[in-house]
Amino acid sequence: MPHLAQVGAENFRVFETLSLRFHRRLNFVYGDNAAGKTTLLELVHVLSRGRSFRGSSLQDCAGPAGKHWRLRGRYQEQGEALPVVVDAAWAQGELAQKRAGQAASRLELLREYPVQILEPGLHKLLQDGPSYRRGFLDWGVFHVEHGFHPAWRRYSRALRQRNLALRQRAPDRELEPWTAELAQSGEQVHAYRLAQLEALRPYMERLVPRLLDTDDWSLDLQAGWTAGQSLRQTLDAHLARDRQQGLTQDGPQRAELRLRLFQRQTKTLVSRGQQKQLIAALLLSQCELICETTGSAPILLVDDFGSELGEDYQKRLFQTLRDYPGQLFITSFAPAGVLENIGEGAMFHVEHGRCRAVSP
Numbered sequence: 001m002p003h004l005a006q007v008g009a010e011n012f013r014v015f016e017t018l019s020l021r022f023h024r025r026l027n028f029v030y031g032d033n034a035a036g037k038t039t040l041l042e043l044v045h046v047l048s049r050g051r052s053f054r055g056s057s058l059q060d061c062a063g064p065a066g067k068h069w070r071l072r073g074r075y076q077e078q079g080e081a082l083p084v085v086v087d088a089a090w091a092q093g094e095l096a097q098k099r100a101g102q103a104a105s106r107l108e109l110l111r112e113y114p115v116q117i118l119e120p121g122l123h124k125l126l127q128d129g130p131s132y133r134r135g136f137l138d139w140g141v142f143h144v145e146h147g148f149h150p151a152w153r154r155y156s157r158a159l160r161q162r163n164l165a166l167r168q169r170a171p172d173r174e175l176e177p178w179t180a181e182l183a184q185s186g187e188q189v190h191a192y193r194l195a196q197l198e199a200l201r202p203y204m205e206r207l208v209p210r211l212l213d214t215d216d217w218s219l220d221l222q223a224g225w226t227a228g229q230s231l232r233q234t235l236d237a238h239l240a241r242d243r244q245q246g247l248t249q250d251g252p253q254r255a256e257l258r259l260r261l262f263q264r265q266t267k268t269l270v271s272r273g274q275q276k277q278l279i280a281a282l283l284l285s286q287c288e289l290i291c292e293t294t295g296s297a298p299i300l301l302v303d304d305f306g307s308e309l310g311e312d313y314q315k316r317l318f319q320t321l322r323d324y325p326g327q328l329f330i331t332s333f334a335p336a337g338v339l340e341n342i343g344e345g346a347m348f349h350v351e352h353g354r355c356r357a358v359s360p
């Protein structure tokens with residue numbers, strides 16, 4: 001199970017230069033507002049995922065020294081003598097990623113060094129449209145099922161081409177191959193998602209009661225086409241409508257992951273704290289499932305997530321994180337209480353773009 005043992009940064013936002021060694025289990029980062037806590041988590045995220053989680057562009061990450069930045073991470077596999085060095089350098093609008101000195105694709109790094117984040121903005125998982133929930137589910141399937149990504153790519157291509165053919169009012173014989181491809185790969189994508197959902201259930205059954213003290217929750221996936229029919233049947237039934245609108249209306253691009261708590265819709269009828277705990281349960285379930293399937297627990301970044309939670313929920317969250325099998329990075333304003341609740345680890349104080357290890 002790889003953990004990030006060391007990190008270096010140059011001109012990355014507020015950090016002119018940075019060099020830190022991390023604990024393989026828990027890294028707790030504290031400091032005032034605008035000190036650089038989120039930036040520290042962001043650089044861990046960028047190293048493996050090649051993008052920020054803040055909705056910023058990679059250009060936004062360039063600090064005052066100019067339009068470039070550089071990151072270097074050393075990932076250490078337990079029992080392996082040598083760490084693997086991963087580099088990410090951004091300049092002239094281009095990101096170059098390397099693993100052990102060789103150019104590495106985004107997909108390779110994404111798969112090899114999974115990282116996930118719990119942060120206040122994640123409430124959009126419950127508040128916003130279904131695309132966030134689909135994206136979240138797909139991230140998990142991607143790590144667990146290697147067949148998912150090729151199926152999803154086939155599906156996306158077929159969807160693009162079919163939509164183009166519909167817009168161009170192409171004759172049926174030109175539409176047909178894309179409809180057939182869409183129906184086949186779409187069913188595959190859905191089957192992968194469904195299997196992921198079923199695999200998540202036992203984790204949710206353990207984690208929801210732990211975080212929320214209830215087992216009254218539900219999780220289901222609507223395929224994105226008429227229930228009880230194959231995708232092909234629905235596509236055929238809705239062909240005239242698709243032609244009229246110049247758009248494919250059915251398929252996994254319309255799927256919806258539905259979460260309920262106390263049989264209520266989570267978007268408007270449960271409290272903000274309950275939403276947060278539910279999101280934590282969902283995310284931790286995915287990460288634990290990935291760990292069990294692949295042998296690697298994603299690095300988990302927890303940015304100021306506990307701040308809006310009352311004492312009971314906060315304690316439940318930290319106690320649950322204590323049992324997380326992978327490496328954790330947690331930020332907070334003050335150091336009090338966290339290490340006692342979570343266990344052994346390292347502590348860092350961030351101040352005006354400088355970060356130093358302090359003894360717990």
Ligand SMILES: Nc1ncnc2c1ncn2[C@@H]1O[C@H](COP(=O)(O)OP(=O)(O)OP(=O)(O)O)[C@@H](O)[C@H]1O
Nearest residue numbers: 013014033034035036037038039060061062063064
């Ligand atoms: N590209 C950049 N170059 C230089 N400084 C930047 C850049 N982007 C952001 N900053 C600054 O970096 C500082 C640290 O921001 P960061 O979001 O990491 O703080 P934080 O410790 O998480 O704060 P908070 O607790 O308030 O969320 C802020 O002052 C921010 O304005």
